[in-house]
Amino acid sequence: MDKVEMSRRSLVRLSAAAGIGVAAGAAVGGTPARAADPPILKPLPPELFTVFGTNAETKWEALRDTGALVPVDRFFVRNHTRTPRIDAAAWRLRIHGSGLRRGPVELTYRELRHLPSDTVTAAIECAGNGRGFFTSQQGQTVSGTAWKLGAIGVARWTGVRLSTVLKRAGLSRTAVDVQPVGLDPDFVSGGVNLGPVRRPLPIDKALHDVLLAYEMNGEPLPPDHGFPVRVVVPGWIGISSIKWLGQLEVSAEPLLSPWNTQFYRLFGPTYPAEGELVGRQTVKSAFELPWEGTLSAGRQVLRGRSWSGNGRVRRVEVSTDGRTWRPAERVGAGGAWQRWEYPWHPAPGAYTLRARATDVTGVTQPDTVPHNTLGYLFGAIVRHPVTVV
Ligand SMILES: Nc1nc2c(c(=O)[nH]1)N[C@H]1C(S)=C(S)[C@@H](COP(=O)(O)O)O[C@H]1N2
Ligand SMILES: [Mo]
Numbered sequence: 001m002d003k004v005e006m007s008r009r010s011l012v013r014l015s016a017a018a019g020i021g022v023a024a025g026a027a028v029g030g031t032p033a034r035a036a037d038p039p040i041l042k043p044l045p046p047e048l049f050t051v052f053g054t055n056a057e058t059k060w061e062a063l064r065d066t067g068a069l070v071p072v073d074r075f076f077v078r079n080h081t082r083t084p085r086i087d088a089a090a091w092r093l094r095i096h097g098s099g100l101r102r103g104p105v106e107l108t109y110r111e112l113r114h115l116p117s118d119t120v121t122a123a124i125e126c127a128g129n130g131r132g133f134f135t136s137q138q139g140q141t142v143s144g145t146a147w148k149l150g151a152i153g154v155a156r157w158t159g160v161r162l163s164t165v166l167k168r169a170g171l172s173r174t175a176v177d178v179q180p181v182g183l184d185p186d187f188v189s190g191g192v193n194l195g196p197v198r199r200p201l202p203i204d205k206a207l208h209d210v211l212l213a214y215e216m217n218g219e220p221l222p223p224d225h226g227f228p229v230r231v232v233v234p235g236w237i238g239i240s241s242i243k244w245l246g247q248l249e250v251s252a253e254p255l256l257s258p259w260n261t262q263f264y265r266l267f268g269p270t271y272p273a274e275g276e277l278v279g280r281q282t283v284k285s286a287f288e289l290p291w292e293g294t295l296s297a298g299r300q301v302l303r304g305r306s307w308s309g310n311g312r313v314r315r316v317e318v319s320t321d322g323r324t325w326r327p328a329e330r331v332g333a334g335g336a337w338q339r340w341e342y343p344w345h346p347a348p349g350a351y352t353l354r355a356r357a358t359d360v361t362g363v364t365q366p367d368t369v370p371h372n373t374l375g376y377l378f379g380a381i382v383r384h385p386v387t388v389v
Helices: 008-017 109-114 132-136 162-168 203-208
Strands: 049-052 055-058 092-096 105-108 118-125 152-161 177-182 211-216 230-232 245-251 284-287 293-295 300-307 313-319 329-331 338-344 349-359 384-388
Touching: 092 162, 105 109, 109 211, 118 211, 118 230, 152 162, 162 203, 162 211, 162 245, 177 203, 284 349, 300 313, 300 349, 313 338, 338 349
Parallel strands: 092 245, 293 384
Antiparallel strands: 049 055, 092 105, 118 152, 152 211, 177 245, 211 230, 284 300, 300 338, 313 349, 329 338, 349 384
8 A cells, every 4th residue: 555645635624623622432423223223234134144133144155156355235244232323424533542642633524535545455354253163163162142154254445544544633653552432332241331342453553554444345334334434454353343433542551441351352271361362363264155055966166265364375275074185276366365166076975074274374274273261263174064965
């Protein structure tokens, strides 16, 4: 991505906006959901999604005829509460905190759309993607949504680099953390109101490749995916990519929220008592097949995808018998994920399909992963059952 020059006109606009005072913590531009609204607004047909309360998992067979990008109609949704309806004309992004050289500033949707834009293709993947396999493959108890492998999607995101917005807002050299805050309703867990969904990002990552996106696959961001503006944090767990962005707290001190202290840490026998912070995603692979699907005997091609938060996928291997592994063939250039195919000629019977990837850093998917109580980062090889008739 190119380094962008500040335009004088936008700078004046921003400094003019700096004079507008806003009460701390006031939600700007959020409108209450209508009583009749479901938690997710887009249609969730059973051929595309498995629904878990306020969340919807993409079915892998629904990705079979898509290209490198996941169309919005089948992109998974993870909502802590519900999709809010937000009026872009009333929306404001409030930027404040001890990590700014001057006072708070506000940005309108129009102003954001006039800043230099950038486009990236990136995955959003829930930290809990694959969580169900801790139980079904490893016999372990975990809490949270029992996703299979469909809590991931790849899209083309267009917006403004977070670094551009922070520099224009008067970023101080003392800033260490940036905390994006969502405009969706407060999250209540076990009867305790934990406030709006928010999680701090270290300043290095915030300035490196984070985008404030207003378009997804060339269209304005859909309501369920964060309209009017969401954060996109390439390679990092989904919770980093805050939807319905309302505030950025820029801090000269490290920030804490329930989403980096209570949740999105690894707790378990092999982890420290205070848990281990989760940042990047692990390497995973999935077949574009129904779970426990039925295939016809004879010559065919198995298709799938592999991906990693560490960068590109270097190698993918497939096993249809649990003993021998053969390389899969790459489809397309790769990037946010690598599509692949594997020719197969099975006789009727029950099979367990396996795919394992190795990423640019040399990490290969293992047979098992250490247990963590919240079920994050299931990067082990998934055993996918199919029946051939
Ligand atoms: N404001 C807000 N942002 C959020 C969430 C949320 O509930 N509220 N969920 C997070 C989680 S846990 C994930 S995995 C991704 C999901 O993004 P998607 O629904 O667009 O697929 O959004 C993240 N951003
Ligand atoms: Mo998530």
